[in-house]
Amino acid sequence: MGTTDILIIGAGIAGLMAARRLQRAGLAVRVVEKGVVVGGRLATRPMGAGLADLGAQFFTVRSPQFQQFIDQWLAEGVVFEWSRGWSDGSLLGEQAVDGFPRYAGRAGMAGIANWLAQGVEVELGVEMWGLTAVSPTLWQATDSHNHTYHSRTVLLTPPVPQSLALLANGDTLLHADDQAALDQISYAPCLCGLFWVEGDVHLPEPGALQRPNHRFSWLADNQRKGISPTTLITVHASPAASRELWQTAVNDVLTLMQTELAQFLAAGATISQAQLTKWPYALPETVHPAPFLLTQGTPPLLFAGDAFNGPRVEGAALSGLAAATQIQIELGKLVG
Ligand SMILES: Cc1cc2nc3c(=O)[nH]c(=O)nc-3n(C[C@H](O)[C@H](O)[C@H](O)COP(=O)(O)OP(=O)(O)OC[C@H]3O[C@@H](n4cnc5c(N)ncnc54)[C@H](O)[C@@H]3O)c2cc1C
Structure with missing residues (x-):
């Protein structure tokens, strides 16, 4: 060559x-x-007829240089403003707002990479x-x-x-x-569960929960995010929990996540499929x-x-x- x-x-x-x-x-x-x-860690994957973000869930903009790109991506319909903050669960049903836009890809986060x-x-x-x-x-x-x-x-x-x-x-x-x-x-790992739910899931507005000090620090509904026709819930273990559970059998990790998710399921809702993705290098720590x-x-x-x-x-x-x-x-x- x-x-x-x-x-x-x-x-x-x-x-x-x-x-x-x-x-x-x-x-x-x-x-x-x-x-x-x-896309790499901008990873949007199918499960059944649905789509879910398994890696990055959203992004923020801190620099004027990146803002210029985002303004173009917004104008082109590649990204949208998903939220200005997340509930940590103490405000179940409500959204905590801190004023900073969180953007996501209209066709999932991988849609940004496909466009680029x-x-x-x-x-x-x-x-x-x-x-x-x-x-x-x-x-x-x-x-x-x-x-x-x-x-x-x-x-x-x-x-x-x-x-x-x-x-x-x-x-x-x-x-x-x-x-x-x-x-x-150095990087922190992340264990990511994906669950297909038949029925309703009660996550706070706009369909996500962020709890930095909790074992399962992120739960998000990809249907309410607007990228999936079916209810697919992404669950991330925190860096500490991901390290602790890294060698645990896949089914046991999924069971732990499923137990956590159960409290947000409406009466009669069931989980029909589950899968685990392991990210050894999810987020840089140093x-x-x-x-x-x-x-x-x-x-x-x-x-x-x-x-x-x-x-x-x-x-x-x-x-x-x-x-x-x-x-x-x-x-x-x-x-x-
Ligand atoms: C679970 C998770 C949650 C996250 N949440 C957020 C979030 O909410 N907000 C946020 O801003 N960021 C988040 N991130 C981080 C964000 O995804 C990354 O910072 C960003 O996508 C990194 O982009 P990159 O191009 O540096 O690396 P990558 O996306 O990792 O790209 C590297 C590419 O190199 C390829 N590659 C590796 N080795 C080889 C090889 N030998 N030959 C050829 N190709 C190779 C890989 O397949 C990959 O596509 C999250 C990441 C994960 C995993």
Whole structure:
């Protein structure tokens, strides 16, 4: 395969924001994604005839830079304002309002990624395995089927431990300072239950409950969110509970979640299907202080994503954009 200017590994929001910026600048971008769909932790999945968000549930906007994108996404109908706060259960039936908009994707959170991916060629189902510097200006990536890809610059957007595994598999040693900075980054896991309920569920307005100090910290009704024709309830265990229950048998975790959910079910409502998703790297707990990390002493290699500068959807998006700008500078140096 020919050499590209940029290889982007991962088509989550960071990778897609970067790809769009670089493509618009006229550069040759190759995006590979191990999943069969784009979005990464913007994950909207079917159960029966319904749809549910299993990863990110909503997002907030803190920076004017991201607000500009959101204004466009609102105008295009890609996102909507879902809420200005959540009940913690003490106000059952009511919504706690703190004035900050929480946005969600009209077609689920993955709908945002699908929209961003329009016009970007993403090679789906390509899992990168190793990354090796074959000269001072060239990377060789190898996928799990042993196909090789050559690129002048590489942008790594998977959760950092997964990105580091690619370098280890490719026998690439990082500068000790970079390795130390990346080793600092850590993530909280999340166990996510999905339940198909036949009947009514009494969650507070607008159909979600957020209880940071509770074992099951988030419950949300995807039908009331407006993304599912059927009642599908997403349940997230808190980081502490997810760690505690990580090795517990799937059915036992689902039973615990189901017991919690039972108090919100209307008389006669039943659960007809349940499934568990395990997110080992759900939310960064320790983030890198800059929007990306450019490695020293290698061909241009950048780490980006939600572990850089600011966590969550907004942090990941801005990290991807900042990394793309730096890649343009690095490519300028290579040709200059
Ligand atoms: C359960 C859960 C709840 C959350 N709740 C919220 C919330 O309410 N609000 C909020 O703002 N954020 C929330 N988040 C966090 C938010 O989803 C992330 O911050 C954001 O989506 C991260 O985007 P990213 O592009 O950095 O990474 P990712 O979305 O993880 O994208 C990385 C991509 O790389 C791909 N990849 C990995 N390894 C390889 C490989 N070897 N080869 C090819 N591709 C590879 C992955 O498949 C993935 O698509 C939540 C996350 C989870 C899991």
